Amino acid sequence: MIVFNKVSKIYLPNCKALDNINLTINSKEFVSIAGRSGAGKSTLIRLLIKEEFPTKGNIFWGKQDIGQIRDKDLPIWRRQIGMIFQDFRLLPNKTAYENIAFAMEVSDWTKQEIERDVPQLLKLVNLIDRADHFPSQLSGGEQQRVAIARALAHRPDILVADEPTGNLDLLHTWEIIRLLIKINELGTTVILSTHDRDIINGLDKRVVTIEKGKIIKDDENGKYILF
Amino acid sequence: MFASLIRVTKSGGLSFWRNKWLSVATIIVMSLAIFGITNLLLVNVLIDSLITNLEDKIDISVYFNLDTSEEQILATRDSLIELSQVKSVEYISTGEALKNFKAKHQDNQVLMQSLQELETNPLEAALNIKAQVASQYESIVNFLEKEEYQKVIDKINYQENRTVIARLSSITTTIRQVGFIGLAILAILAILVTFNTIRLTIYSSRKEIKVMKLVGASNWFIRGPFVIEGAIYGIVAVLATLAVLFPLLWYLSPKITTYLPGTDLLYFFQTNFIALLLLQLLVGIVMGTVSSIIAVRRYLDA
DSSP, X not given: OEEEEEEEEEXXXXXEEEEEEEEEEOTTOEEEEEOOXXXXXXXXXXXXXXXXXXXXXXXXXXXXXXXXXXXXXXXXXXXXXXXXXXXXXXXXXXXXXXHHHHHHHTTTOOHHHHHHHHHHHHHHTTOGGGTTOOGGGSOHHHHHHHHHHHHHTTOOSEEEEESTTTTSOHHHXXXXXXXXXXXXXXXXXXXXXXXXHHHHHHHOSEXXXXXXXXXXXXXXXXXXXXX | OHHHHHHHHHHHHHHHHHTHHHHHHHHHHHHHHHHHHHHHHHHHHHHHHHHHHHHHTOOEEEEEOTTOOHHHHHHHHHHHHTSTTEEEEEEEOHHHHHHHHHHHHTTOHHHHHHHHHOSSOOOOOEEEEEESSGGGHHHHHHHHTSHHHHTTEEEETHHHHHHHHHHHHHXXXXXXXXXXXXXXXXXXXXXXXXXXXXXXXXXXXXXXXXXXXXXXXXXXXXXXXXXXXXXXXHHHHHHHHHHHHHHHHHHHHHHHHHHSTTOOHXXXXXXXXXXXXXXXXXXXXXXXXXXXXXXXXXXXXX
């Protein structure tokens, strides 16, 4: 369970990116964070992975206050969250296989475990025949699938997707969304941030709508309400 | 721990190979740096042998009164040898002085005849003194100006040679200093250029470093491959330098020896090869790894 408790983030001098956010996300939930560009979606996510610190308030994961995690332990926290981004953020000098294996290597998985899991992950995202391709040799949708496989490599409890379909065409967009639903059904909490009306309306899951740094709507089976 | 070390090494090697062109460019810069430092070192060796050659040519002679006994002269010699500034003292007895004089002037009839007319040997016994360094003659002469020596010494030819010795000694000190300063400046320059090149190499990987952090890599796991890559740059650069330097010396060394007899750079290079190699490897690896560590640091903080 993730709890945002009265969280505010102010960028100097006086840009209020997030204003007194109270939000609870249960485990194994699929939550969409909706809102226009600049509404504060990405800030919310950056606070969650401790890329930035809240100006006020606390974020809890279970009983752990994320703000209290020491820099030394940050890598261990990050391994419990899988992240995917609009720009994929794959390592350009590593193949699809190596990108996924790298995420496992950093958490000290054994060679045997890596050799067992990476092909499985590649199968899950339907890219087993592209294992030896470098990111530059893959299409946008394929790159994002590699990124998803990498995000799942250390079996995270939470998968955070920050505008994962922003760079993709309609066909690939739904491919990715279906994959996220499948991953959620397998038991991972999924937090999806997007400004795409069609995705949100098609999902029929919980929608948290943010506008100007505030939560203005939080609906089970919600619809996109901004115009 | 051990598994991580292998992974980090492998990753560093792989990255070195996949970034071939960047690696080659960095290695060329590093090779030039190491090549430059090594050459300066060799130039300093040359300067040193040049100075030694020059300094070997100067000495001072101390002439003793004719009535001085050989014991007194030998006693003076012994106390001179004990001085740290003194490199060697050669004793020329009156007899030897005469023999030398005759050998030198055997064609001069007038001199030879006048010498024969003299009943006794007019030439004084002498001590030829060589100092370790040219600037030390002054203090040796001061030592000889003590009361006990003044009684037996007729003259010291230092005063006549003084300006020559002083000039030579100032020239040699200046050359040594300039050589050293030149070496230091160019070494710093080479290190800075290398550092900057490696910094640029890592700058091109700054996004990757961020991604690695996001997937939960610890700082050492990120830094490691770059450090290994830096070390590989250093090692390859040293090998490249040697591959150029050795044929170059082989070709140039005999030519230098014709100008400066007694100086054989190739021989110096061969006898000190292990020491030079270790020094170069040390410089190369330290430059590569330390530059990498410093350059990666600023992207790790983010």
